[in-house]
Amino acid sequence: MGILPTSDKFPVLVVLNPHSGLKQGLEAWENTVKPALNAAKKPFRLIESNSQGHVISYFVDNIKPIITDLAQSLSNVASGTTTADETIVYPTSAKLQIIVLGGDGTVHETVNGILKGVEGTGFVTDSFRPEVEFSVIPTGTGNAISTSLGVTSVQDAVDRFIAGKTVPFRIMSVTTKISQLYTVVVNSYGLHCATVYDSDEFRHLGNDRFRQAAMKNVENLKQYEGKLSFYGPTQRYNRGSSSLVDSSLDSNIAEAAATLTLPGPFTYLLIAKQASLEPGFTPAPFAKTSDDWMDILAVQNVGQAEIMQMFGSTATGTHVNQDHVEYIKAKAIELETPTQGRLCIDGEFFTIEAGPEGKVRFEVTSDPNIQIFHIFA
Ligand SMILES: Nc1ncnc2c1ncn2[C@@H]1O[C@H](COP(=O)(O)OP(=O)(O)OP(=O)(O)O)[C@@H](O)[C@H]1O
Incomplete structure (x- = not known):
């Protein structure tokens, strides 16, 4: 042979x-x-x-x-x-x-x-x-x-x-009625997305471009209307025990009824597959490149003080202990906004159409024909 x-x-x-x-x-x-x-x-x-x-x-x-x-x-x-x-x-x-x-x-x-x-x-x-x-x-x-x-x-x-040496490199799918793509790092809505959007004008500053753009958006803080629905299993960070606790054991992510809903409006919303978004900024501390979950960091309807308090702790990931921060691991979620909105997917921008027709579904699929990636680690 x-x-x-x-x-x-x-x-x-x-x-x-x-x-x-x-x-x-x-x-x-x-x-x-x-x-x-x-x-x-x-x-x-x-x-x-x-x-x-x-x-x-x-x-x-x-x-x-x-x-x-x-x-x-x-x-x-x-x-x-x-x-x-x-x-x-x-x-x-x-x-x-x-x-x-x-x-x-x-x-x-x-x-x-x-x-x-x-x-x-x-x-x-x-x-x-x-x-x-x-x-x-x-x-x-x-x-x-x-x-x-x-x-x-x-x-x-x-x-x-x-x-x-390699480890699995899991990705998220992002689906609407008319489109489908994949996320490797993070989807965001609200302040984070606005920050990424504005940061291009500060590109010459290198890493500092995100800080400049974030400050600009905190000064003009807005609330972003939307409802986030969770399907299938979830794990929610419990501040009392300082650990993630199963909050839904329902294994069926295709179920019609949501197991959990966050009503918004959102000041800050991340749906992440990576723990850190840059050195010294770890907003999703429990996210794992190789696991089959996505990590949701949601801050609903807060003011500048709470946002600045959160930013003050994201270097160490201890912001998850703050009252206004929700941290949930999930397999499938849907975001619906009452008016047209902007979603940021790995630094690219995407329009969310208003109402149920524009609903965006995020999923860590277990399809082996999609999860074909590994990464040297
Ligand atoms: N030759 C090119 N000239 C200008 N832009 C390019 C070129 N090739 C690719 N791009 C665009 O450059 C942008 C930035 O790329 P990339 O994400 O790799 O770097 P970054 O934004 O500096 O880093 P990070 O995503 O880690 O923050 C992407 O939107 C990509 O489409």
Whole structure:
């Protein structure tokens, strides 16, 4: 039996966003990541993002041929005595490695491009299910994924890639009547979303852009109308016992009746998959990159003093002990707003249409054809 090239010979895809953060991606690539790949004799293919949305369209258009090539590189040729007896044995899985030099938005584009590129094609099935292994090199602004995994530098991220240990990288689905996409870090509504929206004008300040924009929005604090409904199991933070306590054991997330409802209005609402959104800012301290929950931080109808008090404790995650903070882990939730609203999904903006027609459902799906991602940790 002859073995054709293995995945070690298949190129690592390197997605470089030269615009992320303070534009340090290219330098990190040339000075640290490329030399490490060359030293490890790992072939690579560089994909340089040239505009917003480029990475999504690249993967929508190319993921199928890439995975086909990868699967072929892993195929075994079982030989008989003559060439005519040879049969090709295709693998049931294939691991595609992707290094992202950018921020969370670039990981978001990569994940969405890959899943859009394979959806509805029968390309990912029980008999063949590719897996994607991400190495995220922190060269964005917030670097939420890297920060939440405790990655401290470009070199640390490269070392973890070379060491080769991965953990599941779970994602959330966000669905409305007319659209569907995936979130890797956080969905937000209210003050946080307004802050991200306004922060682009302060991009030259690096990480400080979020603080500047947050202060601007706290000064003009608004309340955001909306109702949040929970389906299936939930765990709610209990301040008395300082722990998460099962508040619904209902395992059916498709149930019509909500197990819990927060009536709003929301001052601040996060639906997070990562604990930290940037170094020193850990609003969802119980969130885990690899678990099958999403973490909801909800602050309803409070004033500037309560918001500032919360911000004062988010570095340590102790804000969950404050009276006005609700912290709940869930599998499926729906947000409905009485008027048109704005949702922020991994730094991108999305319009929520008013009323039941515009309802947005967030879910950590257990579909193995969606949860195909791992991350070097
Ligand atoms: N060549 C390009 N020129 C301008 N913008 C780009 C380019 N390529 C991608 N983009 C956009 O850059 C934006 C920022 O990317 P990214 O999220 O990686 O960095 P960041 O916002 O600085 O970091 P983080 O998300 O970690 O806070 C994304 O909206 C992406 O679509």
